[in-house]
Amino acid sequence: MASISCQSSSIGLFGPPAASREADRRQRVGNIDMPIPAKNASQTKDVSWRVRAYAGAMVALAAALSPVTTASAQDSAKIEAGENVFNTNCAVCHGDQLVSTGQTFDLRRLKDGDRARFDNSVRNGKNQMPPWKGKLTDEEIDQVWHYIRANAYQK
Numbered sequence: 001m002a003s004i005s006c007q008s009s010s011i012g013l014f015g016p017p018a019a020s021r022e023a024d025r026r027q028r029v030g031n032i033d034m035p036i037p038a039k040n041a042s043q044t045k046d047v048s049w050r051v052r053a054y055a056g057a058m059v060a061l062a063a064a065l066s067p068v069t070t071a072s073a074q075d076s077a078k079i080e081a082g083e084n085v086f087n088t089n090c091a092v093c094h095g096d097q098l099v100s101t102g103q104t105f106d107l108r109r110l111k112d113g114d115r116a117r118f119d120n121s122v123r124n125g126k127n128q129m130p131p132w133k134g135k136l137t138d139e140e141i142d143q144v145w146h147y148i149r150a151n152a153y154q155k
Contacts, residue, residue, distance in 0.1 A: 075146060082147025085140045089132070098151050104128070107148045118145060 086098070093104050100106040110118055122141050125131035132141070 075150075078143050078146040079150045081140075082143035082145065082150075085136070085144050086147050089136065090144065093129070098148065108151055108153050110148055110152060111154055112149065115145060118148070 086094075087096075090107075091097075094107055095101055095104075098106075098108050100108075119141060120126075121129060122136065122144070123131060123133040136144075
C-alpha cells in the first residue's frame, strides 16, 4: 500500500504568518522591492483633495475653452470667405489652393508675424503684383490672410 506524506504548510489556521503577509504587501519591480503604501486617514484626505483639485481644473479648462469654440467657428467662416476671395482674385498668379507654380511668392511661407508685410504688399503691390487698394476691402484682405494662415507651412 502506498503511503502519502504531507508536508506541513506555512499557512496556519488563521491565514499566512505575518512575514508572508508582509511579502504579499510588496510589489516586485526588477530586483527592487517597493512597498505598497499603507492607507491611513491623512493619505485618504490627500487623495480626496487631489481628486477635487483635478475636477476643478477640468471644469475651469472647459469653461476657458468654450469661447475658443465660438472663435473657431468665426475663424472657419473667415477662412472659407478668404478662400473665395483668393480664388476670385489671387489664384491666377499664386496658384489654386495656394500652390504656387514658382513664378510668384509662395504665400504658404508667410508666418504669423508677416501680417504687416502682407497687408502692405496687397494694398500697394510689389514687383509684378499690382496694388489691390480700392479693389479689395479691408475685410476681404483680412479673410485672405486667415485663409493663407490656415494653410501655411508654419502655424
